[in-house]
Amino acid sequence: MLHRVRSAVAHLVSSGGPPGSGSSVLPTPASPNPIAHPVAPRSPPAGAERGTRASGGAVENRGSFSRPTFLQLSPRGLRRAEDHAGRVVQSPPDTGRRLPWRTGYAEVINAGKSRHNEDQACCEVVYVESRQARMGGPGKSISDQGNQGLYFHYWGLFDGHAGGGAAEMASRLLHRHIREQLRGLVEILQDPSPPPLCLPSTTEASVSLELSCPGGSQPCWPLQKEDEHMAREQRNQYAVGGCCALVAVYLLGKMYVANAGDSRAIIVRNGDIIPMSREFTPETERQRLQLLGFLKPELLGNEFTHLEFPRRVQPKELGQRMLYRDQSMTGWAYKKIELQDLRFPLVCGEGKKARVMATIGVTRGLGDHNLKVSSSTLPVKPFLSCFPEVQVYDLTQYEHCPDDVLILGTDGLWDVSSDKDVADTVDKVLSSFEPNDPSRYTALAQTLVLGARGISREQGWRLPNNKMGSGDDISVFVIPLGGAGSYT
Amino acid sequence: MLHRVRSAVAHLVSSGGPPGSGSSVLPTPASPNPIAHPVAPRSPPAGAERGTRASGGAVENRGSFSRPTFLQLSPRGLRRAEDHAGRVVQSPPDTGRRLPWRTGYAEVINAGKSRHNEDQACCEVVYVESRQARMGGPGKSISDQGNQGLYFHYWGLFDGHAGGGAAEMASRLLHRHIREQLRGLVEILQDPSPPPLCLPSTTEASVSLELSCPGGSQPCWPLQKEDEHMAREQRNQYAVGGCCALVAVYLLGKMYVANAGDSRAIIVRNGDIIPMSREFTPETERQRLQLLGFLKPELLGNEFTHLEFPRRVQPKELGQRMLYRDQSMTGWAYKKIELQDLRFPLVCGEGKKARVMATIGVTRGLGDHNLKVSSSTLPVKPFLSCFPEVQVYDLTQYEHCPDDVLILGTDGLWDVSSDKDVADTVDKVLSSFEPNDPSRYTALAQTLVLGARGISREQGWRLPNNKMGSGDDISVFVIPLGGAGSYT
Numbered sequence: 001m002l003h004r005v006r007s008a009v010a011h012l013v014s015s016g017g018p019p020g021s022g023s024s025v026l027p028t029p030a031s032p033n034p035i036a037h038p039v040a041p042r043s044p045p046a047g048a049e050r051g052t053r054a055s056g057g058a059v060e061n062r063g064s065f066s067r068p069t070f071l072q073l074s075p076r077g078l079r080r081a082e083d084h085a086g087r088v089v090q091s092p093p094d095t096g097r098r099l100p101w102r103t104g105y106a107e108v109i110n111a112g113k114s115r116h117n118e119d120q121a122c123c124e125v126v127y128v129e130s131r132q133a134r135m136g137g138p139g140k141s142i143s144d145q146g147n148q149g150l151y152f153h154y155w156g157l158f159d160g161h162a163g164g165g166a167a168e169m170a171s172r173l174l175h176r177h178i179r180e181q182l183r184g185l186v187e188i189l190q191d192p193s194p195p196p197l198c199l200p201s202t203t204e205a206s207v208s209l210e211l212s213c214p215g216g217s218q219p220c221w222p223l224q225k226e227d228e229h230m231a232r233e234q235r236n237q238y239a240v241g242g243c244c245a246l247v248a249v250y251l252l253g254k255m256y257v258a259n260a261g262d263s264r265a266i267i268v269r270n271g272d273i274i275p276m277s278r279e280f281t282p283e284t285e286r287q288r289l290q291l292l293g294f295l296k297p298e299l300l301g302n303e304f305t306h307l308e309f310p311r312r313v314q315p316k317e318l319g320q321r322m323l324y325r326d327q328s329m330t331g332w333a334y335k336k337i338e339l340q341d342l343r344f345p346l347v348c349g350e351g352k353k354a355r356v357m358a359t360i361g362v363t364r365g366l367g368d369h370n371l372k373v374s375s376s377t378l379p380v381k382p383f384l385s386c387f388p389e390v391q392v393y394d395l396t397q398y399e400h401c402p403d404d405v406l407i408l409g410t411d412g413l414w415d416v417s418s419d420k421d422v423a424d425t426v427d428k429v430l431s432s433f434e435p436n437d438p439s440r441y442t443a444l445a446q447t448l449v450l451g452a453r454g455i456s457r458e459q460g461w462r463l464p465n466n467k468m469g470s471g472d473d474i475s476v477f478v479i480p481l482g483g484a485g486s487y488t
Numbered sequence: 489m490l491h492r493v494r495s496a497v498a499h500l501v502s503s504g505g506p507p508g509s510g511s512s513v514l515p516t517p518a519s520p521n522p523i524a525h526p527v528a529p530r531s532p533p534a535g536a537e538r539g540t541r542a543s544g545g546a547v548e549n550r551g552s553f554s555r556p557t558f559l560q561l562s563p564r565g566l567r568r569a570e571d572h573a574g575r576v577v578q579s580p581p582d583t584g585r586r587l588p589w590r591t592g593y594a595e596v597i598n599a600g601k602s603r604h605n606e607d608q609a610c611c612e613v614v615y616v617e618s619r620q621a622r623m624g625g626p627g628k629s630i631s632d633q634g635n636q637g638l639y640f641h642y643w644g645l646f647d648g649h650a651g652g653g654a655a656e657m658a659s660r661l662l663h664r665h666i667r668e669q670l671r672g673l674v675e676i677l678q679d680p681s682p683p684p685l686c687l688p689s690t691t692e693a694s695v696s697l698e699l700s701c702p703g704g705s706q707p708c709w710p711l712q713k714e715d716e717h718m719a720r721e722q723r724n725q726y727a728v729g730g731c732c733a734l735v736a737v738y739l740l741g742k743m744y745v746a747n748a749g750d751s752r753a754i755i756v757r758n759g760d761i762i763p764m765s766r767e768f769t770p771e772t773e774r775q776r777l778q779l780l781g782f783l784k785p786e787l788l789g790n791e792f793t794h795l796e797f798p799r800r801v802q803p804k805e806l807g808q809r810m811l812y813r814d815q816s817m818t819g820w821a822y823k824k825i826e827l828q829d830l831r832f833p834l835v836c837g838e839g840k841k842a843r844v845m846a847t848i849g850v851t852r853g854l855g856d857h858n859l860k861v862s863s864s865t866l867p868v869k870p871f872l873s874c875f876p877e878v879q880v881y882d883l884t885q886y887e888h889c890p891d892d893v894l895i896l897g898t899d900g901l902w903d904v905s906s907d908k909d910v911a912d913t914v915d916k917v918l919s920s921f922e923p924n925d926p927s928r929y930t931a932l933a934q935t936l937v938l939g940a941r942g943i944s945r946e947q948g949w950r951l952p953n954n955k956m957g958s959g960d961d962i963s964v965f966v967i968p969l970g971g972a973g974s975y976t
């Protein structure tokens with residue numbers, strides 16, 4: 001049963017929450033939400049004045065762009081952050097309020113592959129008021145209810161594609177979805193006894209909120225809610241594109257890391273590397289994608305085959321036998337080539353060039369509801385999943401030192417840096433700072449970003465070994481797991 | 489590319505073979521098959537005279553039963569082997585031809601749960617003639633063709649349910665399917681250069697064989713072929729029931745272990761345990777089963793829900809919230825109970841009591857084509873898979889000593905013995921024999937079976953610690969990996 005508590009929380013904070021416990025409608029300013037931690041507005045879109053943004057669920061206009069609030073960028077700073085030629089590494093200013101836990105952060109824009117930096121980031125401490133307390137109405141104080149809420153710490157990296165809208169929307173809203181979903185579990189999480197198998201039915205007010213959930217009785221996890229929210233916006237042509245999501249949530253002694261996409265998280269602890277996520281790409285998810293294509297061939301139209309071949313089949317090879325693999329195979333075997341094998345393979349290519357339906361290189365994330373196969377009306381979305389994989393790390397099981405960190409990075413970091421490279425940099429940078437120097441984690445994040453970007457030479461961005469640096473957007477959180485930081 | 493060779497072979501010998509490389513019709517006595525290793529006829533059905541059995545693809549009449557040929561049982565011995573009260577452990581006789589590699593084998597019948605011993609076993613050395621050589625016709629000798637065939641060693645355990653027909657059929661025929669599928673790869677396997685991505689189209693004769701394959705162009709792996717063969721027999725009410733299959737194939741320096749069901753294989757090497765299979769049960773395959781039920785709800789009728797709950801939902805709990813999990817979740821969360829949640833869960837129960845559709849406790853294997861949900865016309869088969877998982881062990885990468893063994897056992901062994909128990913017994917028994925004593929592996933198999941069966945007491949079969957012994961059929965192969973045996 002203890003396992004059930006843990007796993008229920010894992011779903012709540014990342015891949016799932018109690019489906020009947022929240023509203024699909026985000027709290028508006030009119031909602032009774034007297035003590036919820038205020039979610040800071042983001043940096044304004046370039047050219048707009050501070051404070052004119054709509055709050056809550058409002059969606060960025062197309063063409064505008066912004067960077068995380070905690071960077072505290074002025075309009076001029078914002079323009080510099082979007083300079084593809086200089087690629088200046090951005091971090092929160094040394095002055096003023098630091099990120100929770102002294103978290104380090106750094107980012108840099110791509111070398112020109114897209115107009116804006118399509119990565120987005122969020123770091124918040126979020127207060128979850130219990131639903132029971134909340135239902136007492138705005139006239140009653142917490143003490144009247146006798147219910148204490150709880151806090152969670154939240155870090156999110158969102159790597160956008162085909163526009164920055166989805167990543168921006170997710171970075172503004174996902175932690176709110178998590179908060180909403182957690183409300184129904186506040187009492188259960190704080191109760192040391194095992195959670196009940198069955199809970200009494202909720203009151204009228206709560207039920208009516210549930211009824212407003214699209215899909216009615218279907219489970220609505222935070223990422224799923226965010227994805228459905230995005231689907232509604234994308235029907236209106238807002239928040240175009242999609243994004244990968246890598247999220248860490250610290251709650252009651254445990255760190256939950258949820259990943260949907262090709263970002264990556266590792267813990268570096270006493271020099272050891274502990275993987276905290278795995279990537280979801282056409283290569284790693286081939287069998288899931290092929291199974292779906294096999295069970296639902298209508299999703300492939302007449303354009304694709306769910307089989308994979310080591311290279312494109314030629315019409316002249318009809319009747320010959322070629323290596324192939326299907327949804328049930330981890331290896332290859334021969335099959336006789338037939339007419340339908342000439343269709344384009346659902347999954348093709350290797351490494352960074354691997355694609356689903358010749359279109360997209362990641363297989364999990366948010367958005368992409370309007371994404372169509374090139375020169376076709378076939379939607380790609382059914383093959384993309386918004387369900388993350390969650391890993392749980394119990395911080396109470398180990399005494400962490402100030403050099404133990406959780407690293408979150410978008411693929412811009414990992415395309416050119418191995419886990420080992422990153423662990424070496426962690427050691428090198430942190431050992432050059434005093435353990436209680438509050439700037440050490442930001443310095444580490446900057447070094448990691450610089451190390452992946454490289455320096456500008458005639459032939460482009462190059463690493464010290466003269467290999468290509470990453471031309472992608474690069475974003476890194478460095479989250480200290482022990483030492484000076486206090487986790488309250 | 490080397491990986492492709494390995495994996496192609498893995499498919500060929502166990503989960504797959506080149507789909508266009510074989511006939512779905514097994515060779516009949518009239519087929520030109522001049523040098524194929526003769527497959528010994530099995531022990532006769534009880535009451536029948538030796539030699540009256542039809543050979544090749546003929547199927548046991550219902551009600552008859554047999555034990556593996558290599559046990560060399562007389563009609564009287566056969567009756568003793570089926571005695572539920574005495575449960576005498578059976579092994580090949582000490583006199584006469586030993587099993588290849590000095591393989592040890594022992595079995596015992598169940599304590600009364602079914603009339604016959606529904607486990608079956610097979611151990612063979614099989615010669616694979618290349619297709620090219622074969623197509624030269626029976627008039628030409630091998631040397632005329634210049635093609636050498638190859639041998640593989642084969643061990644199979646088949647744990648039947650709902651009758652012994654499927655297990656018996658599989659034990660007689662599966663290695664022949666593997667042989668047929670391997671024919672097309674003989675030259676490629678013997679050629680040290682990488683296999684070609686594309687092979688020339690096969691000749692007329694071979695193509696016509698392929699056309700006789702049910703499903704036409706669909707891949708036909710050996711287990712799949714066996715399963716399709718069984719489907720045809722089961723339509724005629726022969727070979728009722730189903731069976732788990734655990735198969736080891738030694739070919740060109742590598743051991744391929746393929747498992748579909750809840751039998752288990754481990755290697756014990758220098759005291760270390762190397763798992764060579766994992767079990768496929770409603771618990772381990774919950775997410776695969778739930779995904780299929782979610783994508784193809786018509787397979788559930790109006791009788792089942794693809795969701796899992798920790799216990800059966802009561803009508804009075806409608807509107808309350810209960811812990812549950814679906815195909816995307818590894819943990820549990822709460823959902824509001826609705827009318828359709830009152831349906832019986834597709835997967836329910838724990839441990840040995842876990843069931844798919846309240847009917848069957850294993851999720852992979854052969855047969856079960858006629859299996860229906862109790863008091864319903866709903867077929868269970870779509871949820872059962874005949875695809876095994878294959879593990880490959882390279883025997884050339886380690887110098888094995890005579891005490892290093894591969895253990896194959898049906899669940900009767902593993903229900904009461906842990907991997908560690910078995911490894912301890914391996915150490916204890918083998919160290920009490922000379923390394924070159926040919927009877928040591930049979931003695932080990934007998935000790936393992938006896939240790940799982942226990943001894944008969946007033947309260948039933950009991951282990952030395954007074955826990956219940958296994959009342960199931962128990963079958964064990966002990967395959968030595970080094971030492972005196974030669975692998976030719």
